Amino acid sequence: MSGTLEHLDRGPLSKDEIAAMIARDIPDGSYVNLGIGQPTLVADHLDADSGVVLHTENGMLGMGPAATGDDVDPDLTNAGKIPVTELAGASYFHQADSFAMMRGGHLDVCVLGAFQVSGGGDLANWHTGAPDAIPAVGGAMDLAIGAKEVFVVMSLFAKDGTAKLVRACTYPLTGLACVSRVYTEHATFVVGPDGATVVETFGIGVDELRGRLDVDLHRLTT
């Protein structure tokens, strides 16, 4: 790929298109954890022969699709407590092992949602910090610093129009400098020590993005 691709002849990506793009960027054979909500959609776009193995932090590798009908088993759920199925080659383990494999750097990719991501890759996705909000973190902090690569999928702007890719997170942090890529309906980014680089845009150009985001945006050069 040479230079940032600006797709100006189309509108923003749909949620399914974003999920397909993330699935395309997950290397074959990866061990992957998909967060609750929009990240779960990625599973629908993984090729059956990709060799990708899904991890669920409540204690399983080789998780299959959501269970229906007679396949529903209260003893077999995903991290969102939704009944799921097991694939051939699945394995079960307890919570300390599940998070040890995460912290120990054995998980290749995790896909998470976010309230905010900074250009340097800081993540805020567990708590709005509102005084009446009940804080709940689950496995988000462990995943953020444990997986080799953290992909974030989010809308680029909050409902009130505020940008979610920012110079510095204002929400309570989940992890420091842990995100490597950000996928949104308007653009995809690589973030990290070198700041935010726009990889592709959809229905908007880099210059217009620069006007709407308070974060330095680089163009892809190589």
Add this chain to the structure above:
Amino acid sequence: MSTVTIHDDADAAVASVADGATVLVGGFGMAGMPVTLIDALIRQGATDLTVVSNNAGNGDTGLAALLSAGRVRRIVCSFPRQKDSWVFDGLYRDGRIELDVVPQGNLAERMRAAGAGIGAFFSPTGVGTPLAEGKETRTIDGRDYVLEMPIRGDVALIGAHRSDRLGNLVYRRTARNFGPVMATAAATTIVEVREVVPTGALDPESVVTPGIYVDHVLDLSALEGDVA
């Protein structure tokens, strides 16, 4: 002591839980939650409890019922807020329960440390976040870590699939979750199982929790009525 007591009476299984105890409660949501033991603990009456569990109760049964009965002073968990956590939400907003939020992996590892005799450990999880405020930090080989202390229980209440008469346990699917770690981390471990099988009937290679960690086993298949 290798004495494991097999119970066919839930009330007898939890008789020794004291007021003010720290109780580790297994389960991820309802999967693996020892609902029959919790119901017995409510009848038993122990109060002023500190509960350590991944969630803060779902719906109106199990851990939620214990909270609803007003027996829990403080809860240590990773994910209290869920769409069906209305019992906890109400108590918390009324200031009637203390909450200590711990990242899920640190929660598990802190109990593992307690069970394994580890004095404390440095975890990379939570560095730079509000949940690490006030904690000792250290940089090791260029990476930052936070000092985390063990979490020890007076009692663990867990669910498993089968036990033999020595308390060797096997679990089923993701209902395993916190059971094996909590069993190691409490002074007294009380387990409810769907079935107690004769000693020797479990494949030793498949035992997940060796009986050394287990004190009391409630055999749900031996209870009156349709429980299991």
